[in-house]
Amino acid sequence: MSAKKLETERLLLLPFTIRLCQMVNEKDFEGLVHEGLFPGVGYPDQETLETIPKIIKNLELVTDPTGFESWLIINKKEMAIIGDIGFKGIPNSSGEVDLGYGIIESERRKGYALEAATALSNWALSHPDVKKITAKCLIDNNGSAKILEKLDFKRTARDNNMQHWSLD
Secondary structure (H helix, E strand, O other): OOOOOEEOOOEEEEEOOHHHHHHHHOOOHHHHHHOOOEEOOOOOOHHHHHHHHHHHHHHOOOOOOOOOOEEEEEEOOOOEEEEEEEEOOOOOOOOEEEEEEEEOHHHOOOOHHHHHHHHHHHHHHOOOOOOEEEEEEEOOOHHHHHHHHHOOOEEEEEOOOEEEEEEO
């Protein structure tokens, strides 16, 4: 299985490759522009830079991106990278994948995370191996909690720092 891209009304979701990860990590904006991609204002942010090594580790386990790794979130109008979304790997033995996403601060509160999460959740649930999508967010991250609620995720647990969510 090889993931290509997903399109929504305003967004293009493009699977990360190891080379794209390296360009983001090294802030090789010239390389990104050569690929037709332009970093949005504030991209990559610190959260993205902390996540890139994990994305590379997941990509090293597969020949080509399967779609169950991470994706760039791109504003189609400007071809600007505004965030990332993805899973932490292929479905586990119970058919679960864990969703995570982030949008750069300059592009938040515009509905992009909801639009991207809807597209990627629908894509994942179209695969017979996927039975459940899980997610978690910080207790005080009301924006992410609202997005997960709009996607019909149910809160399954809460601890001192995190809220845990599930979509069957």
